[in-house]
Amino acid sequence: MSVPIWLDCDPGHDDVLAVFVAAHAAELVGISAVSGNAPLHRTVANALIAVQLAELDVPVHAGAAKPLTREARHAAHIHGESGLGGPVLPEVTRRADPTPAVRALLDAAEARDDLWLVAVGPLTNVALALTLEPALAERLAGISLMGGAWGPGNITAAAEFNVWADPEAAQIVFESGANLVMAGLDLTHQFLIDRERIERVRALGGRVARFSAELLDFFVEAYERSYGEAIGPLHDPCSVLAVTHPQLFASERRHVAVERRGELTRGMTVVDRRSGGMPEAPNTTLLTRIDDAGAFEALVAALGALP
Ligand code: BDR
């Protein structure tokens, strides 16, 4: 029996790959979109494109159009203005489900005991759901999230994009008491895509694989422009794989808190990795190592199995 997953995302190149991996390796129950890499209307459309291309019978729900207290900020420098720069995007023929994301997520969690929430965008929808229904933290099997870092950030020296975009939401999630699994940048930068791997994906030949390869061409070029090397970290699939392929990971139990006020450190995750002294009580399973080759094979298996 495959694990049931709700995917909250802001597609986003790597978010789309997370949809594809979840569709293949899990029971993908629903998708909610949030403002993040691109404005909400785009992340909803991009999620619909992903389910349409993969011919999935999975509802897509629109969530928050902006962070809890801050203005929406996007990541066009990596993902393009549409959020999915690169391939010619198909006309969107699917329609979003009219039930708002938070309601739909709460209903899905209520309907079963074993639902994993995989959250790979800013945590606004998740924080709203936990605020409306704090018992959600207990209802869920866990929350596997992509966000934060214990080393350097990406959007700033200190902060990772998803947590930086809505630090107040992230803090609510880290304080929720849920079974949290964190894939921060130090982990996701171990799962890398380069041009050779992109050709392996393209050679799979199907529609989903070819679309993914075109997404990755753009993604790797964006990383080359921004960071000087044509190698991109596959952030968001890590959080799906942490649920579907836990044997690929090593982890530590740690306390994580979010800096919300610092002048230079807004959105930084403060990960207590002290081995001595008096570390804070752990609230998070911090993923520390991923088997990069094994993760790539899992991605290839998913893309090869889809239409
Ligand atoms: C995260 O931000 C987005 O650009 C990616 O989709 C990923 O979720 C990495 O910082």
Ligand code: CA
């Ligand atoms: Ca994302």
